[in-house]
Each structure stands twice: as C-alpha cells, then as structure tokens.
Amino acid sequence: MSEYEMHVKDREVVTPGERLAEGQVVASEGTYMEKDKVYSKVTGLADVQGRTIRVIPLAGPYRPTPGDLVVGVVQEVRFSTWLVDIRAPLPAILHVSNALEEEVDLIETDLSKYFKEGDVLAAVVKDVNPVQRIEISILEEDAPVRLGRLEGGRVVDIDPVKVPRVIGREGSMIKMLKRELKCDIIVGANGRIYVKAREEPKREREALAARALREIERRSHLEGLTDWLKSNIRRLSRW
C-alpha cells in the first residue's frame, strides 16, 4: 500500500493555505492539491475519514449544486424566464419550460400573471454551468416537497452553512420543530426557510419558529441542541 500522512486531526479548525496531508490521499471538497500535498482553501472543520480528507466550511456563500432544494424570491420577470434570488452569488434562472406544464404564447402573455416580483418559490437546482448560470425548476417529480409558489407564512434567512444543524441527524431537529410548533417548514439548502403555521394563533407560531431557528443558528456548535430547544421552546414564546 502507498504511503500517506495526515497533518490534522478530525474536527480540527483549519484556515486557507493550511497543510492538511501529503502522499496518497483522497482530497475532497474544500481542499486543493499542489504536488503531492493537500491544503485547505477555506476556513472550516477538517473531516478525516480514513485516507479521505475534506474541509467543511464554517462560513461562506451558498454554492448551488444540482439537486438542491432551495427557497427563492422572484427578483425580476423577463420575457421567457424569471430571475430568482436564491442567495447564490448570482440570481437563478427559472425558464417557463421548467415552470409551467401548459403551453404559453410568450408574445401574448405577461409572465407576471404566474409569478410576480416578490413571490416565494420552492424549487430544485437543475443545472449549474461553468460560468455560474444557475437553472432551477419547479417541475421535478421526485422533489421532497411540493414545488412552486409558497403562499402565506414567512421566510427566515439563516447562514447556509448551518442548514445541516436545522435539519438535524436524520431530520430529528426539523421533525421536532414541525411537531412542537404545528408548522409546515421547508428548509432550503440555501439557508432560506419557509414557515407556515397549521393552527391558530398563526402569526405567533410563525414568529416563534423564526425565533427558534435563530436560536439554532446561534447555538449550532452545542451538543444536545434538539433536546435543549424542545424543553425551552415554550420559554421563547410570548403567547
């Protein structure tokens, strides 16, 4: 077997340019190679699994990946597309062919009759090309939630790198929130979260959900956060 050496421990905080490993290792996301050495390119947590090393970023913009479920806000209506803000460096493109099943005469119709500026959409990232043209779709059949316009409710933005914490291990955190708060929640991989209460008092429930999400964002590094939040959720409430 070939030789390799890890210079960092699992879960260690690393900085850009920090040497992580050398030799026959598998360098995954968040790293780059020069000769036979592996370096970090972000500030993040080293994740060492056998001879595979990657760095989980602790900050940074949302980087869209095909297949991601995202929550976006319509930014601009164009001739045959909508520009949707999904918190990526550039707006995403939603083309009519990815949005409507029926046929539309583009010359005759103003697309804002379907979605207008400010509408909130659940969508799936379809493609990201090398010049960061991001295409999204609301016609994907195997999507985990119903795609398209989200009516009512409210939207909470959190740091995209904290999304896994909001979901929790096997969805434990998000399931608990949905149950305790009696809300429907859609967590976009882009850190935008849509909340809609199922029961009265709706506005208060949604406000409480927003506060709970902020709390998760702030305490994301703590262990046992789900249990803590479950027993304290009532205390955050003001009704």
Next chain:
Amino acid sequence: MPEEEPERLISEDGLRLDGRKPDEMRPLKIKAGVLKRADGSAYVELGANRIVAAVYGPRELHPRHKQKPDRAVVRFRYNMAPFSVDERKRPGPDRRSIEISKLSKEALEPAIFTEYYPRTAIDIFVEVLQADAGTRCAGITAASVALADAGIEMRDLVAACAAGKVDGHIVLDPMYYEDGYGEADVPLAMMPKEGEITLLQMDGDMTPEEFKKAVKLAKKGCKIVYKEQRRALKRKYGEE
C-alpha cells in the same frame, strides 16, 4: 509627528524610540468577524494602528459590462478616517489612497480562487481609524483575514509587514517617527506557504545589500503576522 526631529532614532545600545530591538515587531492583535452585516470582517491593531476590514461578496457586479465571464472582479477601497492622523485628513480618496487601493488589490488577488466566482464582484473595504505607519501592510493583513472569514476560497492567507532603514540601521516594522524621519521604507506582502511575494515597494534610499537585508527582515515579520492571522480565525471558532 513631533515639531522637531528627534536627535536620534536609535540609541547607543541599539534600542529604538519605543524600546524595541531592530528586528522586533510592534504588538499585534487580530480579531476576525467584528462586523455583523458584512460577509466577512477583521480588526487589526499593530502598535497604535487601528484598522477595520470588511468583505462583501461574491455578489452580482453592476454595471454588467464590468463583469468578467471567467472570474470574479476584486475591488479594494483603502480609506483613512479624517481623525486617523494628527492633522485632519481631508476625507475622500486622494492620490495616495488610490495607489494603496490598487496595490492592495493586486497583493490579495493571487490568493483568491477568483475563477470559482465568474461574473461576480468581491468588495473589500479597509478603514484606517488610527494611523501609526505601516497602514498599507496592516490593511492587507486585515483584509486577508476578512476574506477568509467570509468563507471565500483562497490558496493561502496574505500576510504583510514592512521593514525600513532608520539611522543607518535596518529595522522591522517602522513606527510613526521612524517612518517620518527614517531613510527608507520597504513594505512587503506574501503568501507564506510558498513564500510568494505579492507586494514589494521601496520608498527612500538604500544600497542593494541593505535592500536585501530589509526584504529578509520583512519576510520574517510576515511569518509572525501569518501565525497571528491563523490564530485569529481559529479563535473565532473556539479553538485556542
């Protein structure tokens, strides 16, 4: 600046006005993530220098004709507060700050993976709250930490430090008086991992030997700065 020039900047026992040895740096303090609204930020104290850096982006660049189809555009603004020096500094960009903005941008750009963010802009702002010589270096140091704090992908951090010639001695990290009354000043920025230099200037007169010595000394200073930059980033996430 005192009204009169101090009689000597280096005492007989080789110590400087502030008691430092020639190869000693001023106390350096760096903090990452000091601004809530910016995507990344940092605060640097080097001697009496007080500098804040903020990073926004990568974000959509307007006007669109300035976008690069294959990479991000890095924009850098260096600015001195009116109260940062004894005599009120007239607000707004001037010849000097435009120059520093340009070369700071060029010092940082090689470290950033700009090709990952086509058609976007990365905006860096450096505000000097109090100036005590060596602000361009401290500004680059702060900006580099702010970029890493923003989660922007980089090959390495960029560390910067100056060396100078004072009373015929080559010294590390000149302070206010040494910069004002000394003979020369050599600011240097580098990516310490590979030792690549991204900024090198010289203001004043030096022999080639002195220059070599100054570069060597400034590089040594950068290594110290680099260590502190990394500590600042790790400290933000609870290590150390």
